[in-house]
Amino acid sequence: MPVHSPTSDATEIDPALISAQDRLISLWGEMGTHWGVPRSMAEIHALLFIAGREFTADEIIERLSVSRGTASMTLRTLVEWSMVNRRHHRGDRRDRYSAEQDVWKLFTTVLRARKRREFDPLLESLRVCRIDADAGAASERGTGDARPESHREHDQRIERMIELVGLLDAVAERLLGPQGPRSEELEALVRALAEAEQ
Amino acid sequence: MPVHSPTSDATEIDPALISAQDRLISLWGEMGTHWGVPRSMAEIHALLFIAGREFTADEIIERLSVSRGTASMTLRTLVEWSMVNRRHHRGDRRDRYSAEQDVWKLFTTVLRARKRREFDPLLESLRVCRIDADAGAASERGTGDARPESHREHDQRIERMIELVGLLDAVAERLLGPQGPRSEELEALVRALAEAEQ
DNA sequence: CGGTCGTTTCAAAAACGAGTGAAATTGGTC
DNA sequence: GACCAATTTCACTCGTTTTTGAAACGACCG
Numbered sequence: 001m002p003v004h005s006p007t008s009d010a011t012e013i014d015p016a017l018i019s020a021q022d023r024l025i026s027l028w029g030e031m032g033t034h035w036g037v038p039r040s041m042a043e044i045h046a047l048l049f050i051a052g053r054e055f056t057a058d059e060i061i062e063r064l065s066v067s068r069g070t071a072s073m074t075l076r077t078l079v080e081w082s083m084v085n086r087r088h089h090r091g092d093r094r095d096r097y098s099a100e101q102d103v104w105k106l107f108t109t110v111l112r113a114r115k116r117r118e119f120d121p122l123l124e125s126l127r128v129c130r131i132d133a134d135a136g137a138a139s140e141r142g143t144g145d146a147r148p149e150s151h152r153e154h155d156q157r158i159e160r161m162i163e164l165v166g167l168l169d170a171v172a173e174r175l176l177g178p179q180g181p182r183s184e185e186l187e188a189l190v191r192a193l194a195e196a197e198q
Numbered sequence: 199m200p201v202h203s204p205t206s207d208a209t210e211i212d213p214a215l216i217s218a219q220d221r222l223i224s225l226w227g228e229m230g231t232h233w234g235v236p237r238s239m240a241e242i243h244a245l246l247f248i249a250g251r252e253f254t255a256d257e258i259i260e261r262l263s264v265s266r267g268t269a270s271m272t273l274r275t276l277v278e279w280s281m282v283n284r285r286h287h288r289g290d291r292r293d294r295y296s297a298e299q300d301v302w303k304l305f306t307t308v309l310r311a312r313k314r315r316e317f318d319p320l321l322e323s324l325r326v327c328r329i330d331a332d333a334g335a336a337s338e339r340g341t342g343d344a345r346p347e348s349h350r351e352h353d354q355r356i357e358r359m360i361e362l363v364g365l366l367d368a369v370a371e372r373l374l375g376p377q378g379p380r381s382e383e384l385e386a387l388v389r390a391l392a393e394a395e396q
Numbered sequence: 397c398g399g400t401c402g403t404t405t406c407a408a409a410a411a412c413g414a415g416t417g418a419a420a421t422t423g424g425t426c
Numbered sequence: 427g428a429c430c431a432a433t434t435t436c437a438c439t440c441g442t443t444t445t446t447g448a449a450a451c452g453a454c455c456g
Contacts, residue, residue, distance in 0.1 A: 014346065014348060014349075016329055016349070017329065017346075017348055017349060017352060020327055020328065020329045020352060021352070023326060023327045024324075024327040024356065027320075027323050027324070027327065031316075031320060034234050034316060035233075035234060036231075036232055036233065036234055049355065050352065050355055050356075052351060052355060101355070103358045103359055103361075103362045104362065107362060118229070118232060122225075122229060125225050126222075126225070128221060129218055129221045129222040129225060130218065131214055131215065131218045148212065148215075150212060150215055151212075151214070151215060153250060154215060154218060154219070154248065157247065157248055157250060157299070158222065158248075160301045161301055163301075164301045164302065164305060167385075167388055167389065168388070171388055187365075190365055190366070190369055191365065
């Protein structure tokens with residue numbers, strides 16, 4: 001076995017390191033449950049990130065005591081979401097998994113995913129919550145009734161929500177950039193905002 | 199009963215309005231489940247927001263078909279988080295609940311709550327995930343060993359996470375301001391960021 | 397090809413969290 | 427201070443989501 005491709009046993013017998021990693025893995029798993037991410041998914045990602053090297057599925061399974069099924073499904077999802085890379089090594093049938101090490105890229109990846117999966121559809125659904133003046137009013141236009149006050153107020157509230165969500169969406173868009181995230185620029189922008197004078 | 203204090207029956211017999219409200223309530227409840235907020239909590243808040251008037255607990259219970267217990271617990275939490283105001287009316291033992299109508303204030307309220315409940319403790323916990331050079335190294339200082347490479351790398355990764363979370367925390371701090379949120383300013387800031395040149 | 401190793405799928409179990417409703421409590425009233 | 431209405435609490439139920447583990451699948455190797 002080549003020296004530069006050490007196994008888990010060879011590299012990770014350092015109790016202080018292991019225990020520090022475990023603290024982060026537990027913490028991250030706990031955070032996950034508060035943010036709608038399955039605990040094992042967060043834990044697996046935390047392990048790959050903090051160890052900063054490639055793992056085979058079996059190493060992950062053993063280290064975190066998760067089932068084969070969970071590891072497989074979770075890794076697939078993490079790869080789909082571009083949080084983890086899968087690599088095939090010649091001469092080894094086992095795939096190796098590793099996590100993006102740039103925390104800013106991680107951040108934008110998550111932001112992008114949530115925007116696409118939640119903000120964009122939300123914006124669309126909100127529009128449907130308006131009381132369309134045409135739809136209902138058309139049938140009773142003959143009465144000469146103006147649109148009821150209550151309808152106008154309702155629509156104003158929806159409109160304000162749309163405006164807020166749309167604005168946040170635009171901020172995300174701006175941060176992500178039109179053709180993929182650019183970490184340095186994003187970081188600079190956020191830093192500027194954080195440090196702006198009170 | 200005074201005319202200016204109409205009951206649910208008196209004000210809300212407009213099917214178009216009710217159904218539009220219901221659409222929003224369902225949508226918001228659904229969003230809640232994706233963001234770690236109990237469905238009923240999101241629904242109750244949506245109802246109070248979109249109706250834009252005060253409700254008694256019983257009105258909420260009937261309108262949303264939730265149990266007394268859920269209504270009580272949820273309203274308490276919503277009031278704790280300053281998302282909903284409770285008001286006592288003289289001559290009526292029932293409390294009335296209403297939601298903040300300014301969506302920007304809502305946004306800052308949520309931001310503030312999540313920051314306090316999640317970001318701040320997270321930052322604290324992350325620090326504990328470092329391999330403190332003093333703690334472990336002290337016992338084996340005699341060996342003359344420098345701090346292992348693996349420990350330095352580990353701490354660097356943690357440090358980068360702390361930096362990211364800390365920066366987001368600082369942005370939130372900046373947006374919220376030192377003595378409570380100021381909606382107009384916040385809105386202007388976010389608008390500027392959204393519209394900045396690409 | 398047949399065997400081996402690794403991955404994926406899926407039905408069932410376990411764990412978790414939300415919701416219920418009756419009982420206890422509170423607070424106001426006569 | 428006893429009663430009544432409203433609110434809160436909490437042990438339990440119910441539904442969902444997560445996790446498991448075994449079986450099916452697929453790919454690579456000799």
